[in-house]
Every structure is written in C-alpha cells, then in structure tokens.
Amino acid sequence: MKTEMNEMARAFRRITSMAAILVIGFVGSSHAQRLCDDGTRPPCDKGGGGGDVPDFGDLIYLYRDANGVPILNNQCQQPIAFTSDLCPTDLLDCTGADPCLVPLDLATCAVNPAYASCTREVEFGRISEARSSDAVLASQLEDVVVNLATADCVTLDPAGRLVTSRVVDDVVTTSEIDSPLQNLAIYKQLIQTGFLGAGASPILLPDPLDTAARALGAGSDKTGEVDVDLVVYLNQVMGLSDPTTPTILDPKICINVREEVQGVVQLVQKCFLDYGAYDYNRISNFNALPSPAYIPANAPQPGWFEYLVDLVTVPPTFGIAQGPIRNAVFQSAFTGGNIGGFAQAADDARAVIDFMHIWQVPEDYVTPVPCEALGIETYDVSISPVSGLQVPTQMVDGGEGREFTVTVTNESGSPGAASGAVTVTASAASGGAITGSPWVFAFTDLFPGASQPWTQVFTTDLRVRTTINWTATVTAPADVNPLNNTVQATTSIKVTGSGAGSGGSGGGPGGQP
DSSP states (O other), rough: OOHHHHHHHHHHHOSSSEEEEOOOOOOTGGGOOOTTSSOSOSSSTTTTOSSSSSSSOBBBBBBBOTTSOEEETTTEEBBBOOOOSOOGGGGGOOOOOSSSOOOTTTTTEEEEEGGGGOOOOOOOOGGGGGGOHHHHHHHHHHHHHHHHHHHSSEEOOOOOOEEEEEEETTTTEEEEEOOOHHHHHHHHHHHHHSSSTTTTTOOOOSSHHHHHHHHHHHOOOOOOOHHHHHHHHHHHTTTTTTSSSSOTTTTTTTEEEEHHHHHTTEEEEEEEEOOOOEEEHHHHHHHOSSBBBOOOOSSOOEEEEEEEEEEEEEEEEEEEEEEHHHHHHHHHOOOOEEEHHHHHHHHOOOOOOHHHHOOOGGGGGGOOOOOOOOOOBBBBBEEETSSSSSSSSSETTTTTOOOEEOOOOOOOOSSSSSEEEEEEEETTTSSSOOTOOOOEEEEEOOOOTOEEEEEEEEEEOOOEEEEEEEEEEOOTTTTOOOGSSSEEEEEEEOOOOSSOOOOOOOOTTOOOO
C-alpha cells in the first residue's frame, strides 16, 4: 500500500521552476500558522538560532582569534560584551571597537562587577550531554558501530546525518542517527581517530571532519546555534583539547592564561585543537547531499531533497516540493575555514535538520531511500565487562585447583546466529607459566540473545607471591563490533609455608565462580 501511495504521489507531481509539487490537501495543520516575521517559511534565521537556558556555568563568550584561541588582556581571558537592558552600555568604552570588550580587574582577571551582566554564557542545550561519562559514550558508540555494520545500506541524509537502511521481505526500513549522545560519541571518536569502531577493523566514513561537523549539528538543539565558543568549550568538556589526548588535529595550540585557582591567581596552560587545515563551502557541501542522490526517484539530482510547502493559506493546503537544499534553507553562500568554518558547517547541518523537522513530508508520501539486501548474516558477539570473565580474586599457590568461567553472548539485536571461539590467556606477573594457558573454547549456532558459558579448573606452581593477569577475547568471522570482544581480570597469588589453599570471595569483574 505504501509503495502504491508513493507511486500515486509521484504521478501527480507537477514541475515548477524550482521543484515538483504534489497537492495533498492537509487541512488544519499547525504548519499553516508558523511563519517568519517577514512572511517567509521557517527557519526564520536560516544560519542559526538562539536558546533558552545555559547548561554550563562560567563558560562565557570570549575574544578569540581565527583559531578559536583567546586573545589575552594582560594574560587574562577577555570576555565580549553583549548589550541588554541590564548591561550599562553607556559606560562601556566601545568606540570603534569590534567586538566590544568587558572591563576586567587585571590583577585578578575577574570581570568588573558593574559589568557582570554584559557577559553571555554559551548555551549548550542537548549538547550538555557531553558531560556523560566515558562509559556512557562508549556504549552509545558501540550501538552506532553495530547499526552501521549490520545495515544493508549506509547513506547520508540532506543534512549529512548517517542513515541506516535494512531490507526485510523486500521492505526497506530507514533510520537516521539522531540521538544527541550517539552523535556526540561519533564526533568524539572521529576527532580522536578519524574513523569509527576499532582500529583493527575501522568503519571509514566520508571526510572525517565533515562527518564530525554534521554529527555535532545533529547532536545540538534543532533551534539552537553552533558557534566557535561552543565548539571550543565542547572540546574541553570532552577532554579532546587535553594535551595528553591524541587527535587528528594535533599538534594542539597551547597558551598560558592567568586565572584564579583555589583563591590564587596563577598561570594555567590551556590547549586548543588546530582546525587550520579545514575548509568549508556551503554550496559544494549541499550539492553532495543526500548521498547518494535519490530525489526525484525517476531521475535523481545532486543536492535535491523534498519538503512540505504551503500552497494555499485558507483553507490550508500543502504540497511536496523537490529541489536544491541550499535554495530552500539558506539565503546566501558561505565559504570559510578553520574553526569558524567548522562551526558553520555544524550549524548548517542543524539548520537543515530543523527545516526538515518543521516541513516534514508525511510518511506515506516520502520518497524511499533505495536499498538492496546484502544477504549477509552478521552478529555482535561480546563478553560482558561485568560478568563475562569470572576468576578468583586471590588463591594460594600450589593448592587445590580453582575455577574460572568465561561467557560469550550473541547480542539480542544481532541479525543471525554466531559461530567462533573465545580464547582465555593467563600470565603471571613474575614470568612463570600457567599450565593450560591459553584455553580455547569454540561455539557454533549461538542464537541472538543467547549466552554460552565455559568453566575450567586450573592450578598454579609459581612459588612466588605474584598476580595472574587474565585476558579473554572472542573472535567470530562475521562479528560486526570488535569493541566489546575483550575483557581482563586479575588474581592475587599467595605463598604459604604449608601450601594450604586459601581462596577469596569475588573475583575479577564478576566475582569468584
């Protein structure tokens, strides 16, 4: 039925100077009441927007150079002044100044209290989820890797978001990656490595910085704004600008800044990612989206997408327009580089997402993303970091045998049954051998959602107080996510004169088996 309706929709489209339009007569839609002050369609500020509540305190707009590095005033970070009813602009000396700067107490680098209301905090909105722990972001990244690896097709939508499509019984199901956490996880790993997934089997995407910018735009508020200060602070919050964190934008730009630390003004090193090699061109960017082109279905045009338009105000009547993205969403061209170009690329992705959200084509009339089934049965095998490898916390050398248990799971979302092997290796820190190590356990036809445990007895004859370092790794030929395939644990070895056994409770990540 859906295919028939799509065919009917395409049959009734008529060509205009910009697009093909189908009158579909949606009466009473809320879209009819939402217009810009000048009578045009939203988004009214097509290059960016505003926000409401700032999420991070003390992260204010600063005077920065083209690299996003603060331009210092007596080694103090210099805030920019924003006019408001509370800001005493008549007292600011901004003659010929661009931008206007907030007066500082140069002894403490603090804003003069009389002008505190002239500063503005950066508004993070959904991007405040960047404060999530590394474990949460890693889990979200795993979900992304699995979705990309198990999809029959991976494409880019008109905003540049990653889209996965699967074919089941000749029906294509399509889903874009829209979660803020998942897009922030994508941004973080692309900035760190330039690819997604594990280094041994990376998922390579189009230009990593373009994809990272689009992910940042997808993770932000649809009606917010991505600007240079937000990007700089986000990198700090995520640890990307830390001098010890490797990124594809190294070497970092580092400066010494005077600021108050625990009541004492001192020099503090601050580092910034170097986006100097990045260039962004709005026209060429959106001429290549969506990728691959698929609109109109009978003769795809590069840079075309589809969206709802209002044809008649009273009674409300709507149609579907197809045409260039840049003509519908943006009013001008843009070219720029460095961190400013990167921030604009991210905000442009956000603006297109906002536009598509407001003028969304009804599901039954959407041109489907073309995709054919790959016919490959894949799966996601894993070892739980909590309970997947259970070993004794401590044991007595030369005593009675102890046990370890390793468990492999085929994740419930896997498309197929898994076959492979798990290898458990034990090595003593003192250098002695552990009899039997490594142990290899094979499995076949492990169905989605099922787990397979193995328990093995082992003994030691190390004759020295030491620790055993354990590693369990599962391998399978069609595994799509190597990020969850390895866990580690330790066992403390005691030596007694009598050689009597003395085990502990718990063990490794999952406790004593």
